[in-house]
Amino acid sequence: MLADVIRIIPLGGVGEIGKNCIVVEYGDDLLVVDAGLKFPDAEMFGIDLVIPDVTYLRERRDQVRAILITHGHEDHIGALPYILPHLDVPIYAPRLAHGFITAKLREHRLLEQSDLHVVEPDQVYTLGSFLVQPFRVTHSIPDAVGYAIHTPVGTVVHTGDFKFDPTPVYGPPPDIRLIRAIGDRGVLALLSDCTRIEHPGFTPSEQLVGTTFDEIIRDLTGRVIITSFASNISRIQQALDVAGRYGRKVALVGRSMAQNTTVATELGILRPPDSTIVRLEEMRRLPPNQIMLLTTGSQGEPAAALSRIANGDHRQIRITPGDTVIFSAAPIPGNEESVARTIDNLLRLGADVVYEALATVHVSGHGSRDDLKLMLDLLRPRYCIPIHGEYRHLVLYRKMAIEAGLRPEHIALLEIGDVVAVDADAIQRVERVVSGQVLVDGFSVGGTLDVVLRDRQHLSRDGVMIVVVTMDRSTGELLAGPDIVTRGLSLTPGNNGDLIESARLRVREAVVNHATEIDHAFLSHKIKDSVGDYVYRQTRNHPLILPVVTEV
C-alpha cells in the first residue's frame, strides 16, 4: 500500500440508514468513525439487532488507533459492546455520548477493560499519524461533533449527523467559524450526512418544538403525556421547561427514559427545573392539570411503555378522556403501522392525540438540502462522499454537489465494503473488503444466524411439516409411522385429515422395501420428494419438510 494515499472504507452507513462505521486509513494507521447498530427490518424475524461486519478491523487490530464517536445515538454507538471484545482500541466521544457509552459498557460488563476518552471540540488529538480535530455541530441529541482528520496527504472531514440549528436548546450553535477555517486550510475529502436531501430549505430549529409544546399545553386542564426518543435530551429539556412553566410535575416512564435523563442530568446537560421530576407513584395525589408523563414508545414498539398504556395493560397508567398524548417523533421507516396503531388505540381510549401531521411537535435533527449545501460551501472539498443515506439520498446529494460546482468524477457513491483511495490527483475505487451485516439474536452474534433467519422466513410463509419414520436397523423395514405433524401449514377446511392421510401413504410407498441398509440422506430425500409437490398442489403452501428417520 502506498503511504501517500488515504483509504476510506465504509463498513456501514452508505446505501442504508444505520450501523454507521467508516474507516479512514493512512499507511499503517486506521481510524474508525462510529460503530453503530441498525434495528432489524420487518423480514428479520426474531433478530434483535444488526451490526457491521468488522472482519477488516479484526484482521488489523494492531493498526486501529481509535474509534471516534460523533454522537450518542444507537446507530453510532450501539455496536461497541459487540465489537470491543475483538478490538483493544481507545474510544473518543463527546461528553454525552461518553456518558451513554459508559452506561452501555457497564451493562455489558465491558467497562473495566475499556479505554474511554472524552473529546472536547476546539482541541486537537494526535492518534497515530492523524491529527484529529472535532468540531461542534447540532443534531437531535446534544453534544454532537464532526471530525476533521488531518493526514500528510490532506484532510478528511466527517460531518457526523448534523443540521445548522442557530438556536439549539443546549450548547452553542454549530461552530461555523471553525468549520470555515478547516475549509480555508483545504479539505481533500468530505464525508457528509445526506439523509434529508429530499427536503428543500433548512431544517427548522429544535426550539420550534418547544414553542408548539407551550401552545398546546398552556391551556390544557387534563394530563399530558409526551413520547419521544429517550436520547433526545433537548426535547426532554423543552418538555420539562414547559411543565415547570405551567406548574406540572413530570414522571419519567420507561427504562431508557429514566436511564438517559439520569446520565444527562449528572453531566449537567439536562437541567430539570427545580423539583419538577417526581416518581410515578407521587402522581396519584396530583390533579390532572399538574401531571406530565414522559414516556418511551414513540415508535410503537410493542414492549415500550406507551404501547402498553395504549393497549390498556400498563400497571400504573390508564388513559382517561381529557388526557392529551403528544407524539414528539417521526416514525422511522418501517414503524409507520405500529405508530398508527398506537395512536388509534389511544384515541379509542378517549385521549386527544397530537402528532406530526397535526402540529410541529417534531423537527428532524438532520439537515435539509440547504444545510447540506452550506456545509459543502464552508468546506469546499476536492472530493465528496455522501454517507448516512439510502442509495437514493447519495444520488441526490451527488446532483446537489455537481450543481455546487464539484466535478462528477470527484463524487464517490460507495457501497458497504468499497475501498476508495484518495490523493491529490484522484478518488478511485480500488478494491472491496469483507463486510456486510452481522445479526444478533439473544446470545448469538453472527455465526449461523443467516441460515437461522432464512429458515424462519421459510417457516413464516409456509410452516413446517415433520415426517417421522421408524425403521428396523437389521431389515430396513418400516416399523412405525410415517407420523406427520404440521404447524403453520394452511390445510383447506375439510381435507385436513385426507391430506395428511394421503401424504402418509405417499411416504410409506417411498420408504418401504428400498434397501436393508438404512441410508438416512437417501430416505430423507425420498420423503421430501414424495410429499413436497403433492402438498403444494393441495394447499399452495411449500412447507419446510423435515424428515426424521429413526432406527430401532
Next chain:
Amino acid sequence: MLADVIRIIPLGGVGEIGKNCIVVEYGDDLLVVDAGLKFPDAEMFGIDLVIPDVTYLRERRDQVRAILITHGHEDHIGALPYILPHLDVPIYAPRLAHGFITAKLREHRLLEQSDLHVVEPDQVYTLGSFLVQPFRVTHSIPDAVGYAIHTPVGTVVHTGDFKFDPTPVYGPPPDIRLIRAIGDRGVLALLSDCTRIEHPGFTPSEQLVGTTFDEIIRDLTGRVIITSFASNISRIQQALDVAGRYGRKVALVGRSMAQNTTVATELGILRPPDSTIVRLEEMRRLPPNQIMLLTTGSQGEPAAALSRIANGDHRQIRITPGDTVIFSAAPIPGNEESVARTIDNLLRLGADVVYEALATVHVSGHGSRDDLKLMLDLLRPRYCIPIHGEYRHLVLYRKMAIEAGLRPEHIALLEIGDVVAVDADAIQRVERVVSGQVLVDGFSVGGTLDVVLRDRQHLSRDGVMIVVVTMDRSTGELLAGPDIVTRGLSLTPGNNGDLIESARLRVREAVVNHATEIDHAFLSHKIKDSVGDYVYRQTRNHPLILPVVTEV
C-alpha cells in the same frame, strides 16, 4: 326489529383502510355497499388476502337485496369471489367496476351463476323497499359513484371514495347539482370517506400529474418507464397521451396492467392514441426516445414486473443509464420499505428515478379536508358516520363535522360489527354482530387459518424444535432417540452440539421409566417441560417444541 329505524352495520372499512363493506338495513331488506379485500399486514405471514367476515349476511341471505359497488378498486370489489358462493344476490356496479368484476368472476369460474348489473348515475333503482340513486363522484379510478339510499325513514348517503376533481381525465366532474339536490331533499345519515382528513385544502386534480408527465418526458432522450396502479385508468390515459404527443410507443408490462387496460379500452373508458400501444417484443427495433413502458410494481411488490426489473431478473427488460423511471403512486402504509428498496436498486443500475418527494407525479384520489367539508355542506345530513379511515381519521372527521355545525352526539364513530339504529330522533349503537376478518391463503379461506397464522408468527420469531422418541409399545421402554432437530433456532456459536446433547439427556431422563402404558399427552408434556426453559436460558429463544412419540 322496528320497521321505522334504519340499521347501519359496518362489516369492514371503519377503523381500518380496506375490506370496505357496509350494510344498510330497513325492515326485512338488507343492502350491502361494497365487498372489498385488504392486503395482509406485515405480521400476516404467508396470508394472501383478508376479507370481511360476512356471517351476518349469510344468516340473512334471503333478505339481502343487492350488493352496490361504488368503484372498481380491490378494497371495494376484491371479496366478491369469496362471498358470492354463499350469497345468491345481484350486484350493481358502475361500468368500469362492472368490467373488472366480470373479469374477476370469470377467473374464479363464478361468472355464469352471478347476477351482475351496470348502474348508471342519474337513474334510480328499486331494490326491496329501497330507492337507490347513484351519483357521480371522482376518484383515482374512472366511473366512481356514491349512493343515495332512500327509505321510508329517510335517506342514507354513502359517498364511496371521492374527491371533487373539477377537471377529471375521464368523464364529467362530480355531480354537484345532484348531490346538492339530494341534500335539499333531506339526508338522515351520511357515510363519508374520511381517509385524507389530515391534509388541509382540496386534493389537486388528476390532470396535474399529466402536466408533470409532460414536463419530465418532453425533453428526455432515453426510455421512460412509468409505474402506477393498474386500476388507475386515468393515470394510464395521461401517460399514453404524453407518449402519443412525443412519438413514443407504449408497452404494457405486468398481467394486471395488460388486463385492466384491455377491459377499460373495450368499454371505451381508456382511449389510447392510435397505434401507440405495441407489444413489448416490438420495442427492440425502436430507439430509446420512442419507448415508454407502463408497468406494475409501484408498491415494490416482489413478484411485480418493476421489482424484477430493479433486481435485474426480468427476462426482457434491462435497465441502462439514460432510462427514467417514474413512480406515479404513493406507497401504501407498510410498503414504504419495499418501494424505497426498488427505487434504490433502479438507481444502482443507473436509471434516473422520479418519485413523489421530487415532483408531482402522483396525486391522491381521496378528498382532503376541504373536499370532505364541501360534501358535508352540500348534503347537510342530520347524522354522520365517517368511514374508510383508520380510527384517527374518524376522530378528526368528527372534529371537522362538529366545527361545521353538527351536534357531537349526531356523529357516530363505529367499530367493525357495531350496529347503529337511526331514525329522526337519534343515532345510537344498539348491538354488535359477528364480524371481523377472514384470512385467505392459497385454497384455504378462514377455518383454522387464525391458528395457522399464530403458529407461523411463533415459528418466525423463535423457530421450531422437534423431539422424536421411539418407545416400546409393550414395555414402555425408550427404544430410540431422543432425536432432536431444530430449524430457525439461534444456537450460540460453539454450544450448538452441547445444547442439543444436553437437551437430549434431559428428554431421556424425562421419558424413561415412567410407565409401561404409553400416554402420549403425558409424554409430550414431559418432553416440553424438560427442554423449554433450558433452551430459553441457553439461547433466549422460545422455539415451538414439537414432541413426536412413536411406538414400535
